[in-house]
Amino acid sequence: MRAAVAATDTWTDPDGIRSPAGEVHAWLPGTNQTLCGIPTKKARLGRFSHVDWLDVQPATGRDADRVSSVCRRCLAATGHRRDEKPWRRTNPRP
Template sequence: MARPRRAAVAATGSWIDPDGFRSPAGEVHAWLPGTNQTVCGLPIKKSGLGRFSHIDWSDVQPATGRDADRVASVCRRCLAGMGQRRDDKPWTRHDPRP
């Protein structure tokens, strides 16, 4: 099965940003619009997740996202389903030992 290229966001909470837009908060999951579950397999309605079809998955990543102000955690299974690899480290070694 091919990995999805673009996904929207489903989250456990929401808040209104200063511009008046509804943004995700809490734990976020990748969601493909038109389906009733997240990329990791959680059912949206039964899990109590809110849908944010106007926000892309890349915009809620804490390191680079513009809508990640109140994101507490990102689902690791959704990250893997969207293509992030386990060996992608958030750090780099600047002065390695000989």
């Protein structure tokens, strides 16, 4: 499953490529709603089929320059876990 992006706003970078801005949601191309259930037309969300969901994450994404917030429900729908630990204990104490 490759999720694309739907956003509340848009901006054009210096290279002329349209990028998402504002609040972003995960969206599957070919459907009329985001993964969290918001209808894209009624909510007036712009769809960006050329931008992957992983590319708009503020911590690591390349298209996250103007992203103000990421939908929590869409994060959960794509497999992100809130209490996932970024580290792993390799030598636990007995």
